[in-house]
Amino acid sequence: MSGHSPKSRVTVAEPVWVKALIMLAALGFLGFFILLPLAAVFTEALRRGLGAYLEALVEPDALAAIRLTLLVAVIAVPVNVVFGVAAAWAIAKHKFPGKSLLLTLIDLPFSVSPVISGLVYVLLFGAHGLMGPFLREHGVQIVFAVPGLVLATMFITFPFVARELIPLMQAQGVDEEEAAITLGASGWQTFRRVTLPNIRWGLLYGVLLCNARAMGEFGAVSVVSGHIRGETNTMPLHVEILYNEYNFVAAFAVASLLAILALVTLVAKSLLEWRHGAELAATARRH
Amino acid sequence: MKWFKRVAITTAALATLAVSPVWGSGQILNVSYDPTRELYKEFNAAFAKHWKATTGEEIEIKASHGGSGKQARSVIDGLDADVVTLALASDIDAIAENTDLLSKEWQAKLPYNSTPYTSTIVFLVRKGNPKGIKDWDDLVKPGIQVITPNPKTSGGARWNYLAAWGYAADKNGGSEAAAKDFVAKLFKNVPVLDTGARGSTTTFVQRGIGDVLLAWENEAFLAINELGADKLEIVVPSVSILAEPPVAVLDKNVDRKGTRKVAEAYLTYLYTPEGQEIAARNYYRPRLPQLAQKYADRFPNIKLFDISKFGGWSVAQKAHFADGGVFDEIYKPGQ
Numbered sequence: 001m002s003g004h005s006p007k008s009r010v011t012v013a014e015p016v017w018v019k020a021l022i023m024l025a026a027l028g029f030l031g032f033f034i035l036l037p038l039a040a041v042f043t044e045a046l047r048r049g050l051g052a053y054l055e056a057l058v059e060p061d062a063l064a065a066i067r068l069t070l071l072v073a074v075i076a077v078p079v080n081v082v083f084g085v086a087a088a089w090a091i092a093k094h095k096f097p098g099k100s101l102l103l104t105l106i107d108l109p110f111s112v113s114p115v116i117s118g119l120v121y122v123l124l125f126g127a128h129g130l131m132g133p134f135l136r137e138h139g140v141q142i143v144f145a146v147p148g149l150v151l152a153t154m155f156i157t158f159p160f161v162a163r164e165l166i167p168l169m170q171a172q173g174v175d176e177e178e179a180a181i182t183l184g185a186s187g188w189q190t191f192r193r194v195t196l197p198n199i200r201w202g203l204l205y206g207v208l209l210c211n212a213r214a215m216g217e218f219g220a221v222s223v224v225s226g227h228i229r230g231e232t233n234t235m236p237l238h239v240e241i242l243y244n245e246y247n248f249v250a251a252f253a254v255a256s257l258l259a260i261l262a263l264v265t266l267v268a269k270s271l272l273e274w275r276h277g278a279e280l281a282a283t284a285r286r287h
Numbered sequence: 288m289k290w291f292k293r294v295a296i297t298t299a300a301l302a303t304l305a306v307s308p309v310w311g312s313g314q315i316l317n318v319s320y321d322p323t324r325e326l327y328k329e330f331n332a333a334f335a336k337h338w339k340a341t342t343g344e345e346i347e348i349k350a351s352h353g354g355s356g357k358q359a360r361s362v363i364d365g366l367d368a369d370v371v372t373l374a375l376a377s378d379i380d381a382i383a384e385n386t387d388l389l390s391k392e393w394q395a396k397l398p399y400n401s402t403p404y405t406s407t408i409v410f411l412v413r414k415g416n417p418k419g420i421k422d423w424d425d426l427v428k429p430g431i432q433v434i435t436p437n438p439k440t441s442g443g444a445r446w447n448y449l450a451a452w453g454y455a456a457d458k459n460g461g462s463e464a465a466a467k468d469f470v471a472k473l474f475k476n477v478p479v480l481d482t483g484a485r486g487s488t489t490t491f492v493q494r495g496i497g498d499v500l501l502a503w504e505n506e507a508f509l510a511i512n513e514l515g516a517d518k519l520e521i522v523v524p525s526v527s528i529l530a531e532p533p534v535a536v537l538d539k540n541v542d543r544k545g546t547r548k549v550a551e552a553y554l555t556y557l558y559t560p561e562g563q564e565i566a567a568r569n570y571y572r573p574r575l576p577q578l579a580q581k582y583a584d585r586f587p588n589i590k591l592f593d594i595s596k597f598g599g600w601s602v603a604q605k606a607h608f609a610d611g612g613v614f615d616e617i618y619k620p621g622q
Contacts, residue, residue, distance in 0.1 A: 127365030127386065136365070144366040226366040227351045228316060241352075244485045245324055246513040 045252035056250035065238035084161025092169030118223025144226030164206030318368035320355035326569040354483030355442030374442020377604035402531040403557035404571035410522040427472040434497035443484035450528035471617035505570035
């Protein structure tokens with residue numbers, strides 16, 4: 001096979017100037033669309049100095065928004081981890097009728113506009129919704145309160161973990177599990193000792209993406225929030241409110257927190273790919 | 288499974304951090320429209336102090352702001368407001384019609400048609416008025432870009448629309464057809480419809496789109512205060528509309544939550560000299576004669592007509608802004 005010899009590799013190489021041009025274009029694009037806006041967020045946030053920046057972050061409404069965002073993520077992400085692992089396990093390791101339907105359904109939140117995802121919950125749980133009057137009678141408030149925000153966020157983020165794990169688990173096959181069972185392990189033991197360690201890095205990867213989206217989601221939570229200051233405003237919604245109040249420093253200060261979250265996610269993601277690339281390879285191929 | 292435990296512990300720690308007691312009994316929610324943010328920020332603090340001084344109780348007033356029509360929709364869908372302070376009567380009418388939260392005669396419950404302050408519609412243009420905009424007629428000239436929010440979702444936009452309509456009708460001897468033609472031409476000059484007044488202000492001021500913004504008087508003053516008199520100026524048209532943004536207690540909600548007393552006191556406080564002073568400071572025209580006088584030089588003298596020109600809000604709403612109304616007829620984006 002001459003195709004693998006070093007000689008033929010030279011013939012497919014591009015001239016240096018083409019390579020340089022392509023790299024320049026890529027870097028320019030990256031700088032213009034990603035680094036520039038990112039820098040803008042931080043310069044705007046720090047325009048009146050570090051004091052004003054920190055003041056904007058410890059202001060009670062901002063703190064409430066940060067707390068609420070954490071609360072929503074802390075509920076939504078673990079629930080989606082459980083759901084994602086269960087769904088991925090069922091789909092990757094078993095055969096059953098309706099499997100492809102389940103796969104399609106998992107992808108649904110990716111294809112539906114977030115505004116619709118929010119509106120469904122208003123239609124279901126709103127005062128005139130399907131279950132609204134019943135809930136109201138029993139003093140349960142879902143939309144325009146924290147439960148609605150959690151539900152909308154869960155809906156938006158539920159594909160992340162499952163989508164990450166399914167290809168990974170499919171690639172790994174069922175051999176190790178079968179071996180464990182043959183050796184007398186129970187179902188739970190097999191899952192905990194064999195399946196889970198195999199998928200842990202993929203799982204962590206999914207959790208990262210899921211969390212980033214849960215904290216950053218705007219559209220769906222905007223619909224179900226009711227925009228009550230200090231109560232149902234998550235960080236992205238709070239950014240919009242501050243911006244609309246001409247409070248640009250504070251708006252960008254809160255936005256910079258979200259940007260930092262994105263950067264941390266990115267770094268963690270790169271670290272995972274770098275350290276555990278082989279284990280994630282099955283996933284990576286799909287992206 | 289050390290990593291598993293570590294993740295679990297971190298999650299638990301975050302959860303404790305995140306959970307906080309937010310629900311107190313001494314709390315009411317005011318669902319308001321877009322440009323009142325600054326007004327109610329100041330007023331809520333003043334009222335909380337007043338309430339503490341007179342009753343000894345702590346009260347926290349929460350606020351929600353957005354396009355007036357959108358806010359009414361949220362209340363109808365179950366946003367648990369104690370009081371609503373919206374841009375126009377028909378939005379509160381909509382709540383009364385679609386729910387049993389308050390009586391249909393709500394507007395008779397407080398003085399001045401339940402409207403503690405008024406405003407009007409003026410033009411905001413770029414410094415030096417480069418396009419020479421003086422009056423309503425200049426808005427329909429070709430090549431002029433007019434910024435206004437969407438009358439379907441924004442109260443301010445409905446006042447804008449009716450102000451233009453009233454001007455054109457008066458100019459043409461009361462001709463409805465001429466007024467309709469004028470407003471249709473005006474909306475042909477609108478490049479983008481935001482959902483609320485504040486969104487339109489941001490479009491005009493921050494994004495630099497358009498030549499003239501149709502704005503609440505208070506919103507125009509605020510934009511100049513916040514963003515500098517070196518960038519913008521107000522043009523006062525020859526005639527405009529008396530905008531009356533009303534307030535109401537949502538009976539069913541306050542009775543369920545046991546907040547009737549404080550909710551009623553909250554709205555009544557808007558009519559006191561202290562409340563009126565705060566309104567005037569935030570560029571709303573006060574109702575109390577002594578304060579109207581005190582702040583007279585702040586507000587330009589405009590010839591104003593009111594909503595009765597259109598047979599009241601219930602008639603105007605149905606004729607112009609309901610589905611299939613005049614606005615739907617004349618506003619066809621992209622044409």
